[in-house]
Amino acid sequence: MVNTLFLPELREMLAENNSFELHEFCTALHPARTAEFMEGLEAADSWSVLRHADLKLREEIFAYFPHEKQIAIIQTQDRSEIAELLADIAADDRVDLLHDVQPTIVEELLPLLPADERREILKLREYPENTAGAMMTTEVAMIGDALTVRKAIDELSREAEHLETIYYIYVVDRDQRLRGVVTARRLLTALGKPDKLVRDLMDIDLIVVHTSDPSQEVTAKVAKYDLHAIPVVDDHERLVGIITHDDVIDAFRQEATEDAQRSAAVAPLEAGYMQTSLLTLWWKRGVWLTVLFVTAMFTASALRYYEGQLIRWGWLIIFIPLIMSSGGNSGNQSATLIITALTTGNIKLSDWRRILWRELLVGLMLGGMLAVAGFCVAWFQTMGPEHKSHSYVWWPLVVPLTLVLVVTCGAVSGSVLPLLFKRLGLDPALMSNPFVAGVSDILAIVIYMTVAVLLLR
Amino acid sequence: MVNTLFLPELREMLAENNSFELHEFCTALHPARTAEFMEGLEAADSWSVLRHADLKLREEIFAYFPHEKQIAIIQTQDRSEIAELLADIAADDRVDLLHDVQPTIVEELLPLLPADERREILKLREYPENTAGAMMTTEVAMIGDALTVRKAIDELSREAEHLETIYYIYVVDRDQRLRGVVTARRLLTALGKPDKLVRDLMDIDLIVVHTSDPSQEVTAKVAKYDLHAIPVVDDHERLVGIITHDDVIDAFRQEATEDAQRSAAVAPLEAGYMQTSLLTLWWKRGVWLTVLFVTAMFTASALRYYEGQLIRWGWLIIFIPLIMSSGGNSGNQSATLIITALTTGNIKLSDWRRILWRELLVGLMLGGMLAVAGFCVAWFQTMGPEHKSHSYVWWPLVVPLTLVLVVTCGAVSGSVLPLLFKRLGLDPALMSNPFVAGVSDILAIVIYMTVAVLLLR
Incomplete structure (x- = not known):
């Protein structure tokens, strides 16, 4: 059921270009609900509404739009504004999105992104679909093994904004090889002894996946070991990313749908039923x-x-x-x-x-x-x-x-x-x-x- | 494949009652792997090994045992030791376990538990199976809405040990009614302004479930809103528990299995295939x-x-x-x-x-x-x-x-x-x-x- 409760009001605000009310609308509710109320709007109108939210919130609401609307917005709206939005989206979601955008438009967008984000995209796009590498995000809470508890918390509270999750904090050596893990909880409880070394708090028996592991292996490991997130390492055991529980739940759903389709003798569809020709x-x-x-x-x-x-x-x-x-x-x-x-x-x-x-x-x-x-x-x-x-x-x-x-x-x-x-x-x-x-x-x-x-x- | 790599050594240590080596065995690996290596052992022998781990670790390894072995241990081993173990297990998992233990044994165990844990069990057992109430744990990070950031972090670092997750911290009023939520990340980034009130940091548009909501609604909401955990409220909107992502993943898997069985015209099995008569x-x-x-x-x-x-x-x-x-x-x-x-x-x-x-x-x-x-x-x-x-x-x-x-x-x-x-x-x-x-x-x-x-x- 399309939620049409606020549609007339929204259209009116857009017609009047009422910045104040549109800004209010964007900030009042949980981003998922805001996106829901915009279900009845075309891509262009939805984007006009979003432009009244600040960048962080704009990205959050955008994330709850249906996939097709996201693609439509990326393909039709102002390139530099879209690039600004893309720069803020988590690396793994961004690659999933760009995967479905027309290649010529991707080529136009790439030069508008900051250099490191651009490198990130080119790197993640190399991993084949349905592998751990393609599922992961590269924004991972990572600290050196020689830090003290106090320094670690200082560093994290500076970085926390850019990270998808800080439930697990990974401890790496100078060569970025994964050495251990410490939970945010453990770090907090250790605040009483701020000079203790992170190295002495961390767990060293780690469950990891490699970039080339298939997604089924990722979901199986996360379920088996009851993890909130699983670190991804490359062939040299260097920490390159993290797969969080929401991506695991998505992968689970996709696996369940594909299994049901296979057992009814349908080769799994890549898109939704309605989007499949x-x-x-x-x-x-x-x-x-x-x-x-x-x-x-x-x-x-x-x-x-x-x-x-x-x-x-x-x-x-x-x-x-x-x-x-x-x-x-x-x-x-x-x-x-x-x-x-x-x-x-x-x-x-x-x-x-x-x-x-x-x-x-x-x-x-x-x-x-x-x-x-x-x-x-x-x-x-x-x-x-x-x-x-x-x-x-x-x-x-x-x-x-x-x-x-x-x-x-x-x-x-x-x-x-x-x-x-x-x-x-x-x-x-x-x-x-x-x-x-x-x-x-x-x-x-x-x-x-x-x-x-x-x-x- | 049963992992038999360490079985001969384990049996030898047990025969010699070699406390030092058994303790080493329990602490050396990730609890899930330790449990794996004990797959070939009978319930009684597994428990003899576990007794050499300290309580916290004992409970963690026990949590990774197969369900049948857990039940066998609870039903056959020393009642007071089992009560000590049960007191330490998360409230929702404990109720799931006791559900399958013979009622006479449950009656013997209940008086051996601390009074508040006992009350907890009796309360959770009242919720029908496959409802949010039965899925939730009551150990939830909860703070008053009048606290400052500094006080909140102090309080949390004291309590964190007993909590299943502190990813979300829920803010309640005097009557324990849910008022808002703040992520651990947000709290950490606010450490720079320790006198700010939690009330001014929190999000107030909350996604919640009620104790009587069916489990499908819980999984659907968590997936839709990409949540790490979802709070559970009673009929008076008081916060009574939390459902974490691992329980959601378990529920997802169970739903997928049941759907597959239904579509093959089998009424869903309650236990595994091998355990069903x-x-x-x-x-x-x-x-x-x-x-x-x-x-x-x-x-x-x-x-x-x-x-x-x-x-x-x-x-x-x-x-x-x-x-x-x-x-x-x-x-x-x-x-x-x-x-x-x-x-x-x-x-x-x-x-x-x-x-x-x-x-x-x-x-x-x-x-x-x-x-x-x-x-x-x-x-x-x-x-x-x-x-x-x-x-x-x-x-x-x-x-x-x-x-x-x-x-x-x-x-x-x-x-x-x-x-x-x-x-x-x-x-x-x-x-x-x-x-x-x-x-x-x-x-x-x-x-x-x-x-x-x-x-x-």
Whole structure:
């Protein structure tokens, strides 16, 4: 829902160019709320409002604008004002933004930035997407290991303004190699002994990531060790940046969305659903739809093989979808349970024997339950006199027996395949679902027809 | 992989009861790594090692043990030592732990705890699970609004040891009503003017949650406003606790796991996969498997209705699974894209017209692609002379035309249903997938048979 509460007032202030009221509007609320109230404004109008806030606040409100509005503002508004804004934005967010701005405009903006910010951008842009290097900000609280507590606090209170977080303060040697970490809390409690050396307060067993580590490794480490932020070091163990918890939460959300899309056989979208062009959507969905279509072709071949029997005992046709979907659903359940358990570290590859045993038992229990329902359905659906196969003694057992076997095979193959993919070094979330669907469909038809031929012979 | 690197040494130290070396082991590494190295030890042995660490460190290492080991230790080890440990654990984590300990043991432990910790536990236990009240810790950095910067820092440096985070410092009035917030960074930078009042430094537009707010609201707010921690207030707007980012990350992970399980038609598990009993697994999967079975029964009824035609044109049977799975996959893709876009706020209910239009176009594009493949497959699979329907002029068009219609209907119903559920105030993630599967299966059969009857007439 677009927040339109203040829109008429805002438009009026803009029309009158009422500096005082526009300034008031920008400062009165939390920056996130201010940005919310501007949702209904065009990029150009939003920027006209922002120009009445001082630079620091302007940057904060701007940070809460939707990504598309940010890009629109950067591309259309006065270059030197935009450069001034960009110089103030955290280094990691700035690179993310410029990534989506037209290259010709970036080239125009770069010379307007202060030299060190420009170098910063060129450096960060070199790291590939979804690596720790691309996630980090270079503004990190860093102090020499030879400082005293008093000196350290003096230095920090001077620098604190420019830093994204001072929860952790990193201690480095002369060559900027990371030596230790001290929390702001520890430093504060040590104020009583101001001449103590920082070196004697710091923790030396550090959890770090390297610039080239993938973002999944960063999120996993932060979650595992319950960190507020994680330092990033280069190949020479020099401290080059920090990844803070908000970037980790963003990465988590993105991972969760991508996992959901992958498990529904959509190649992850790079932009939001609404910003993705129809052609891209077509391609991202079409690839996997085609793969699934090819696996479904095998089920067509299997059915063709049994065409004669199916025409002879026509009532068997009725239950094909029921049996295939029961096997597929059971397999999908198992695959998802195993994939989420692997992700959260609840199970390990070495547990495979116990997992298979559990899935075999649960599969039999679920299959047995559905078999009872299947028996009733089959009886009810084939009561008519046109179903001549009723002269066979065992016909009422075909559907229930098939269900037990199909659901159990679905559960077992649904748990084996993700474990197998993991063992082979592939991402189980990416590959498992189409394969489980394909395998369980073919199994379902082969089992169904084999059971039918054996019992109706 | 269990880390067994130090296990032989640890067992030896335990056998010798070598206090010095066990103490060294506990202090040498990051607590998370120390806990890792103890993974192979039983609960009792792990506790014997921990007893050689001082209380603070003991609690830190204990916090990194797997949940099951923590419970085992609490239930089996010396009650007064456990009480001493519990008294030191953060209030929110303590309540989570005691939640899973046998009630009789909790009753034995409670009297051994200091009176205020005991009151704390009884109070926090009253909040229902998955609410802000149950997530929060009560140890929050809180100062009166009449203090000066110098006094505030003095007070904080005394209290800092007991607090989980001092990133945000909350400012309250005499009645403990929340008035404002000041970051530790801001306080540090104000050290130059020690007589300034905290009241004049603080931000007053606060983002808060209430004790009864559901955990999804907490995670959404923290992510939206990029907060390090969020304050929790009671019905009288009094500050009662704080939820820190690590609890938010845990909640995020749990939500992502539950969403994945729901979309695979598994009722979310409360414990890990390995800790869930077979009976519970059976129940959590069986409920949804039965629901899906019932929807599949409708497809059986639909097929039964067309049994005569299917026997007459036997080759139609071969393509039933292919057509149903294409429609189902397309619907599943759309539903997941819409659900994730709703979750991340990328689309709103009011966009429904544009969404339907997009899905209609993408569905036609995808259906068109599969139709080409379907035409080839149908031609190839039914080449044999036994397929007498080849005397009909239009027979090669049955499968392709059906695919276009089925894939498009799948895409549209896959996007309509989540929007509809959202509109009705239901959780789209919970209800959509089974319904989309059921609807698209029945549509597939009805469309297939209608197209066949019209073209082969």
